[in-house]
Structures are given as C-alpha cells and as structure tokens.
Amino acid sequence: MAAATPPGEAGAAPPPSRLPFEVIRDPRAMRARADDLRRDGLRLAVVPTMGFLHDGHLSLLRAARAQADVVILTIFVNPTQFGPGEDLDRYPRDEAGDLAKARACGVDLAFCPDAAAMYPPGAQTVIEVRELARPLCGAKRPGHFAGVATVVTKLFNLTQPHVAFFGQKDYQQLAIIRRLVRDLDQGIEIVGLPIVREPDGLAMSSRNAYLSADERRQARALSAGLEAAAVALAAGTRDAAALVARARAPIDAQPAARVDYVELRDAAELTPIERVDRPAVLAMAVFVGTTRLLDNRVLAP
Ligand code: PAF
Numbered sequence: 001m002a003a004a005t006p007p008g009e010a011g012a013a014p015p016p017s018r019l020p021f022e023v024i025r026d027p028r029a030m031r032a033r034a035d036d037l038r039r040d041g042l043r044l045a046v047v048p049t050m051g052f053l054h055d056g057h058l059s060l061l062r063a064a065r066a067q068a069d070v071v072i073l074t075i076f077v078n079p080t081q082f083g084p085g086e087d088l089d090r091y092p093r094d095e096a097g098d099l100a101k102a103r104a105c106g107v108d109l110a111f112c113p114d115a116a117a118m119y120p121p122g123a124q125t126v127i128e129v130r131e132l133a134r135p136l137c138g139a140k141r142p143g144h145f146a147g148v149a150t151v152v153t154k155l156f157n158l159t160q161p162h163v164a165f166f167g168q169k170d171y172q173q174l175a176i177i178r179r180l181v182r183d184l185d186q187g188i189e190i191v192g193l194p195i196v197r198e199p200d201g202l203a204m205s206s207r208n209a210y211l212s213a214d215e216r217r218q219a220r221a222l223s224a225g226l227e228a229a230a231v232a233l234a235a236g237t238r239d240a241a242a243l244v245a246r247a248r249a250p251i252d253a254q255p256a257a258r259v260d261y262v263e264l265r266d267a268a269e270l271t272p273i274e275r276v277d278r279p280a281v282l283a284m285a286v287f288v289g290t291t292r293l294l295d296n297r298v299l300a301p
Contacts, residue, residue, distance in 0.1 A: 018069060018070070018108070019070065019108045019109070021102075021103050021107070021108065021109070021110075022108065022109045022110070023099065023109075023110045023111075023112060024109060024110070024111050024112070025111075025112055025113055025114065025117070026113070026117060027113055027117050027118065027154075027158050030111045030113070030158045030159060031157070031158045031159075031160070033109070034072075034158065034159050034160035034161075035160065037069075037070050037160075038160055042068075042069040042070050043067075043068045043069045043070070043162050043163070044068060044069070044070045044072060044159065044160060044161045044162050044163075045064035045065075045067060045068030045070065045071050045072065045161055045162065045163045045164070045165065046064075046072045046073075046074060046155065046156070046159045046161035046163075046164045046165070047060045047061050047064050047071070047072070047073050047074070047107075047164070047165045048074045048076075048151075048152060048155050048164065048166070049073065049074060049075055050075070050076065050077045050078065050091065050206065051075040051076075051077065051092075051093055051094065051095065051098050051206070052091075052092040052093060052094055052098065052206035052209070053097075053098045053101050053102070053206075054196075054204045054205070054206060054208075055196050055204055056167050056169065056195065056196035056203075056204040056205075057101075057167075058101060058105055059167075059193055059196050060165040060166070060167060060193055061073060061102065061105035061106070061107055061165075062105055062106075063165055063191065063193055064163070064165050065105060065106040065107075067163060067191075068162065068163060070108045070109065071105075071106060071107045071108050071109070072107070072108065072109045072110075072111060072159045072161065073098075073102045073107045073109070073110045073111070074110075074111045074112075074155050074159065075095065075098055075110060075111070075112045076111075076112065076113055076115075076118065076151070076155070077091050077093065078115075078118075078147060078148070078151040079115050079119075079147075080119070080143075080146075080147035080150060080151060081143075081144050081145075081147030081148045081151065082144075082147070083141055083142065083143060083144065086141075087207075087210075091206070092206055092207075092209045092210075095112060098110075111155075111158065111159060118151070118154065125150070126146050126150050127146065127149040127150045127153050127180065127184075128145075128146045128149065129145060129149050129176045129179050129180050129183070131269070131270075132145075132172065132175050132176050132179055132269070132270055133145035133146070133149075133172075133176055135172075135263070135265065135270055135272075136172050136261060136263060136265070136270065136283055136285070137172055137173075137285060137294070138172065139261075140260055140261065140285060145172070145173070145176055148173055148176065148177075149176060149177070149180050152177055152180070153180065153184070153186075156181075156186060156188055161188055162188065162189060163188065163189040163190075163191060164177075164188055164189070164190055164191070165191045165193060166190065166191070166192055166193070167192070167193055167195065167196075168192045168193060168194055168195050168296070169195045169203050169204075169205065169294060169295070169296070170294065171281055171283055171296040172270060172283065174190070174192045175268075175270060177190055178190050178192075195295070195296075197223065200220050200223075201220055201222075201223030201224065201227070202216075202219050202220055202222070202223060203222070203223065203293070203294070203295045205293060205294070207291055207292070207293065208291075208293075210289075210290070210291040211288060211289065211291055212289065214256065215256050215288045215289045215291065218254040218255070218256045218257055218288055219257075219288045219293060221250040221251045221253065221254045221257055221286075222251060222284060222286055222293060222295040223295060224250040225246070225247035225248060225249065225250045225251050225262070225284065226247060226282060226284070226295060226296070226297040227297075228246045228247060228249065228250060229243045229244070229246045229247040229282050229297070229299065230297060230299060231246075232246045233276060233299050233301075238275045238276045238277065238301065239274070239275060240264040240272075240273055240274050240275060240276065240280075241274075243264055243276065243282065243299070244262050244263065244264055244282070247262050247282055247284065248262050251284075251286055254288070256288050256289050257286055257287070257288050258286065258287040259284070259285075259286050259287075260284075260285035260286060260287060260292060261283070261284065261285050262282070262283075262284040262286075263282075263283055263284075264276070264280050264281070264282050264283075264299070265280060265281055265283065266278070266279075266280060266281075267279040267280050267281045267298055276299055276300075276301050277301055278300075278301065279298060279299070279300045279301075280298070280299050280300075281296055281297070281298050281299070282296060282297050282298075282299055283295075283296040284296065
C-alpha cells in the first residue's frame, strides 16, 4: 500500500481543540460524558470507524473539527458485521497510531470500547434496514448491514452526536445509515464525504494493507473501470449493461482480480436500472487475491 500522508502534514494545521484529549473505553462513561457535553450547550460530532486510520478517515475528522465544538472518534472493530470466515481476527489494528493521528486532527475524545462491553451477555436486539440492505454487499454478506445498523445505533446512543460523518466509499452503508436515522427519528445530521484516493486512483481502505505489491498494482483496475464507464456515459452510452461491461473490462483483465459484483443501480433507492436516465451508482466489490475491495461512482445523465 502506498504510504498515507502522516497526520498533520496534509493541508492547514487543525484549529486547537477546546478540551484536553481523552480516551474513554466504558460505554456508560461515554454516555455520561456526552450528556455532560450536551448540557454545556456544545455541538457534538462523531466519526465512527473500525480504526487503522487512513487519509479518508482523516478527511472525516477534519470536516468534523470544522463543524462541531467536540469531535468524538469511535474505534471499534465490530464483530457483528463480520461473517464466518471473514477477516475479523486479522483486521488491521493500530490503536496507538490511530490516537496520535486523531490528536493531530483535533479530535477531543476517542471512544474505544471492547466487544464484551458493547455486547454484554444477553444482548439480543438487532436493527434491520430492509430493502436498502438487500442488494450488493447485503446479498454477498448476509447479516453484515444488520451488524452495521445495530452498532451505529449503539454508537449514536452512546455518543449523542448532533452530526455524524461517513465516507462515500461505503455507499450502501451510507444510504442505510441515512435511512436508519430517518426511520427511527434519531435527529442526527449525516454527512457523507467523497472517497479519498491514492494518486493512482485506488480508493483508500484499511484493507488495502492486505495487498501484496503485485495485487496493489492490479487493484488500480477498480477505479480504472469506474472511469471507463463514466467516459462511456459522457460519450452517450446510457445502457446499464453496456456501462457495466465497460467497468468490468479492466478488472477482468487482471489475473488476481475476481468480480464479486459490478452493478449499476438507482443512486437513492439502490433498485436495479436498465438505463441511466436519472442519477445512478455504479458500485463494485472485487476480490484482488483474497482481499475484497469496494469502490463506486455516482453517474448522472
Ligand atoms: O465503516 C466502518 O468503518 C464501519 O462499518 C462502521 C460504520 C464504523 C460500523 O462499524
């Protein structure tokens, strides 16, 4: 993986944070602290993550810093969103490095619970967003989005944010979280920020760390496929199957790449479309070696 920009070196220095930096691990202590901060009239932002922060995460933290009085970063590798045989056990972790980056971005508070504290014995409530969670990653990773929706709801309840920041790389996740917040009247503003890419186009992801040098080179085909489809659309191709074929071509040419899905769907409801007559999302999941990478691009006629 290409080296991420060290914290504090990209862009202007963050404004000084107002509170001494704090790490909280106990969910009840987190909720009590958030309640106190709210009682003080402060605007709270949360950036939920699974850690191993890269520049995409840092862009969320910087945006949060600019829009809130208190920036809360959550770091929790959530077991309930991993299926059997997925990478829960080897998911990359670097808490000390993450906390240093967080401080450099002006984070006030890091919430780093462990799984036993988040899911005590007897926990049995699950949040399910139905239609939006069925296609794409939902079809390939059963239970994944119920795990995401449940943990995000818990993280919102514990951190009591006014505003929450997510990356658009996980396009379906972001759509699901927006719907969840709307359906459950959570009253939290959800901000989605653009994908941050490596110089050659690869979308930043903590899982890029799994790629060998050769796989890393082949992984460039995902963004190249999205670009090829966007070029074809601009040249007048509206047919969904033709655009998907354009997107797949560079990926299918890579020996280490195996398409999990490449689909063009309605940008808002994620329903299938046959032509790009309204905003659509071209979404893909591709295994490069054993690493499953996501990417997407919104295409508008
Ligand atoms: O996008 C992620 O890192 C995770 O899915 C999230 C939103 C932090 C929930 O565990």
